[in-house]
Amino acid sequence: MPDKLEQQWLDTQEHWDRNVDKLYAQLEKIENSKKTITDDIRNFMGSFLTGQLTSKRSLIKELDQLSEVKLHSLSPSHREEQIAKIEEVAKNVLNRATRLTKEQDKAVQQLQWKNKQATLNNKVQLAMKEKQKAEQAVSDNEVEFNKEKKEQTSLLIDGWLDFLDKALLADQEELIDLNCDDIIKWVNIQNNKQNSAKNKIINNEDIKNDDLKSIRRLVSNYQQKLSFISKENKKLNDASVNAKAHLERTERDIDKHGVFSAKERDTQSAFDKLLGIDKSENANMQFDLPKEDPPQVGKLFSKGQQRYLLIKYQKELEQGKMDCKRLNAKLVIAKDELNG
Incomplete structure (x- = not known):
């Protein structure tokens, strides 16, 4: 029966191939996720993309290149080089996803900042118009x-x-x-005099009630x-003062809004959604x-505790002997096959 070492190397190669396929899939998922980025956010990610x-x-x-690697056929040193290479590629794929989620979050923040700035600018413009309108109303009312x-x-x-x-x-003069x-x-x-006991005016002359009523009405x-x-x-002056105060508040809001500066935020959930894996896995x-x-040649079998290396070709003989010595196996030559 085939020696377990053969199966171990088959399992190792399958594990390698699965990891390469996984990295292909992750890379493809990252690229597909970019297609969902809306244009308004994409505008802030141009150079990055x-x-x-x-x-x-x-x-x-x-x-x-990694998909063509056959681990069992490599020398130990070359094998370690390829393992280091796939680990580096896996790290780069992760970094690619991490950077994408962070850059996308940064672009979202920048879009939000820009929208808020536009809203604040509109408020300032409206406040300026209200202030001008209020000041004009005061001026018109003054006239x-x-x-x-x-x-x-003149009437009085x-x-x-x-x-x-x-x-x-x-x-009278x-x-x-x-x-x-x-x-x-x-x-x-005169009103006070009429309310007193004596309703007399200067020179002791009574003013006719009709005449006094007339001037009172005026x-x-x-x-x-x-x-x-x-x-x-x-009322208009108060409105003007309030409009000025409102403008000053909106201008302070603009100053407080300041220039854009992205904040470091936790993007782990976005990352998990993007790749659907644990970072530590990659x-x-x-x-x-x-x-x-x-063995570099032939096929390795075992029976009980004994290993056997089966070879078919003359050119495999010397290497087969060395493999047998290294693997503690007996060399078996296929009958009628040791020809070339």
Whole structure:
């Protein structure tokens, strides 16, 4: 029956071939994952993806070479070289996946940063427009206030002069040149006098109630008009102050947003999803080689505790003897086959 050493080397070669196939599959999965990257993220990965094209071709070339390796036919030193090479390729495949997940995460962060910056810029622009609109409203209201005040002042002064013409007060000459504030004070004095026990005015002349009511209405209308515009003006001024404060806050948000700087984040879950393997599996590929090298010629058999090396050709004879000595086997020559 075939010696167990033959099976050990067959198992070792199958293990080698499976690992090469696994690396091919991992590399293909990495490349396929790139196809799912959206254009907006890809825009931030241009130089990285271009660089990966060259490294991909190099890895494919190395895997093609490793796929041709037959471990049993190599010298021990050459065998160790090939094992070191496949371990290095496995490490490079892992690094490729790791870099891809990190670069993709970095691009996602950069896209998020850019979108937030655009949002903040829009907020600043809107805040600037609101501030300008509020300031313009204050300015327009100021013009309207002055216009309305001038108009109401004119109405009050004209009404006051009409009142004096009808009232014919003793100190009329002194009262003709009163301004609006003084007119209001005078009317307030008259109101207080009417509320007192004696409703007499200067020179002991009574002012007719109809005339006094008329000037009261003018004063009341004057005060109401100006009070309304003053309140409106305050409201608009407050709005202007708030708009300015809002603009300052949005500008501080822009400053706080700053320049883009990628953060180191845990991308292990993305890596696992990409390759579906444990990193340690690739980082430390195990090749438990048989303790003995296989014979370089012939076929090794065993019966009980005895090994036999079967050869067929004359040219295998000398090497067969050396293999038998090394493997503690007896040389068997196939009948009628030792010809060439």
